[in-house]
């Protein structure tokens with residue numbers, strides 16, 4: 001019989017980290033799996049002041065991400081970083097999650113930052129058989145409960161796979177845009193939501209030569225829309241050639257794709273969870289339980305009314321308490 005943690009949590013953003021911290025605080029043994037080399041999730045992409053959290057005025061999203069990582073470490077949570085969950089199967093005692101290892105710098109909870117990952121011996125008994133294997137190798141981790149906290153990813157151009165990238169084409173908001181020098185460049189911003197209009201204003205204010213905003217339909221707040229001169233706004237269908245960096249045959253130095261978000265929980269497809277038409281996982285609001293026994297979904301992957309750090313962390317607490325109640329039954 002392999003070693004089973006009380007719960008495997010997939011995703012070390014605000015939701016998953018909060019759940020793991022609370023489970024540890026309740027005396028249980030969670031295992032937190034994170035695809036990235038850093039814990040903290042999407043806040044790591046936000047270099048701006050996070051003014052949505054009333055208790056942390058002036059703190060940036062990136063500081064929020066770093067604080068989350070520190071709190072996980074302080075709680076003594078067992079963490080597997082640089083491991084992407086790729087599949088899950090139900091077992092007699094719970095769940096077997098297959099994770100794929102990335103090449104990265106790894107630090108275990110309590111370890112020193114920047115430590116190069118070694119081919120470490122298994123800490124998981126049979127479940128960790130292949131830990132320390134080459135990047136790309138898989139291992140299987142076992143848990144009595146499964147918590148899906150894998151969040152969302154920025155939607156890519158129509159027809160592209162989520163990870164497809166082209167030079168000069170930036171997908172999604174955040175650090176990638178902030179790190180870009182726009183001085184003297186011609187830029188097309190694609191997307192009719194708040195993100196598209198906000199980033200139009202951002203790029204315009206960063207010295208771009210021309211900025212055109214393409215929106216198939218306009219969903220942004222009126223005050224954002226009113227701030228875009230009619231000459232810069234193209235509403236209606238358009239054609240994008242990302243390799244040539246052209247929109248409707250017009251060449252640009254940069255294309256910014258701001259098409260919103262989509263849930264990422266493909267690894268859990270075999271569980272056939274109830275989802276909405278966009279793929280967000282349906283849960284019971286009071287317990288964060290998904291439609292299959294022993295499975296919980298928290299944070300953005302469960303599509304809260306206003307997805308943010310606070311609602312995601314609250315979800316994590318709810319799932320932890322529900323798991324504690326289930327284990328004590």
Ligand SMILES: Cc1cc2nc3c(=O)[nH]c(=O)nc-3n(C[C@H](O)[C@H](O)[C@H](O)COP(=O)(O)OP(=O)(O)OC[C@H]3O[C@@H](n4cnc5c(N)ncnc54)[C@H](O)[C@@H]3O)c2cc1C
Nearest residue numbers: 011013014015035041042085150151174299300307308309
């Ligand atoms: C640019 C930007 C600015 C924002 N500003 C704010 C703000 O000011 N205030 C605020 O409250 N919120 C803000 N948000 C929103 C906030 O960051 C999210 O609502 C919150 O991070 C959602 O938390 P989560 O844990 O559900 O998901 P995420 O933060 O997305 O975390 C999910 C984690 O799961 C990991 N993961 C995904 N798939 C797998 C897998 N298969 N295996 C293992 N790991 C996986 C990901 O790597 C990620 O670390 C901002 C977001 C962005 C992008």
